[in-house]
Amino acid sequence: EAGVAQSPRYKIIEKRQSVAFWCNPISGHATLYWYQQILGQGPKLLIQFQNNGVVDDSQLPKDRFSAERLKGVDSTLKIQPAKLEDSAVYLCASSLEGGGANTGELFFGEGSRLTVL
Amino acid sequence: QKEVEQNSGPLSVPEGAIASLNCTYSDRGSQSFFWYRQYSGKSPELIMFIYSNGDKEDGRFTAQLNKASQYVSLLIRDSQPSDSATYLCAGRGDNQGGKLIFGQGTELSVKP
Numbered sequence: 201e202a203g204v205a206q207s208p209r210y211k212i213i214e215k216r217q218s219v220a221f222w223c224n225p226i227s228g229h230a231t232l233y234w235y236q237q238i239l240g241q242g243p244k245l246l247i248q249f250q251n252n253g254v255v256d257d258s259q260l261p262k263d264r265f266s267a268e269r270l271k272g273v274d275s276t277l278k279i280q281p282a283k284l285e286d287s288a289v290y291l292c293a294s295s296l297e298g299g300g301a302n303t304g305e306l307f308f309g310e311g312s313r314l315t316v317l
Numbered sequence: 318q319k320e321v322e323q324n325s326g327p328l329s330v331p332e333g334a335i336a337s338l339n340c341t342y343s344d345r346g347s348q349s350f351f352w353y354r355q356y357s358g359k360s361p362e363l364i365m366f367i368y369s370n371g372d373k374e375d376g377r378f379t380a381q382l383n384k385a386s387q388y389v390s391l392l393i394r395d396s397q398p399s400d401s402a403t404y405l406c407a408g409r410g411d412n413q414g415g416k417l418i419f420g421q422g423t424e425l426s427v428k429p
Contacts, residue, residue, distance in 0.1 A: 231415055233416065235419075240421075240422075241421050241422070242321075242323075242405050242407075242419035242420050242421045242422050243361070243405070243419045244419070245416050245417075245418070248415070248416050255415075255416075256416055291360060291361075295415060305351065305363045305366065306351075306363075306417060308360035308361050308362070309360060310359070310360050311360050
């Protein structure tokens, strides 16, 4: 079974530039998550999709970050304009279900490492 | 703000010893808890999950949950150098749409 695919793996940009990350979840997984992991910290949820609808985007800095999941499969996370503090690894994860306390695990992709200079 | 707190570490143990990783959480609505292992530069991978009070064992790993004390732990018996990694504790509640809230992680180093 193919895992969660992400690209690019690495990206270096200047502040105020824009960047986009792509994620393809495991086939059949309805729920997709984008997490931001700053060096030395745990992952922080940015946005959660159930199929192509947003379930939670309460911690997404909407003035500069946007995300979409067209057709309920692939997803794109965009940052425009980037700030120095956006330097982090952006992890995409997927799961079979999104609700309930005892539902399936989250499967993570390898992540996209962003450096903002 | 729902939070999950872990010992910041790093935690260093000799090979063959028991490593004890601890986690507390603030949201009493949290129903299940997950321990992920993350090697440097890699993505998190699930080790165990637990949702009932008490102990749950899987090989060398034992997860413990005490909902009254809002405390979760992970014990690693017979620690191996290959266990050296950052361990992430995460909680999930019934009403949180399935999302996991992660702690900051504890770095474990197992010395040969």
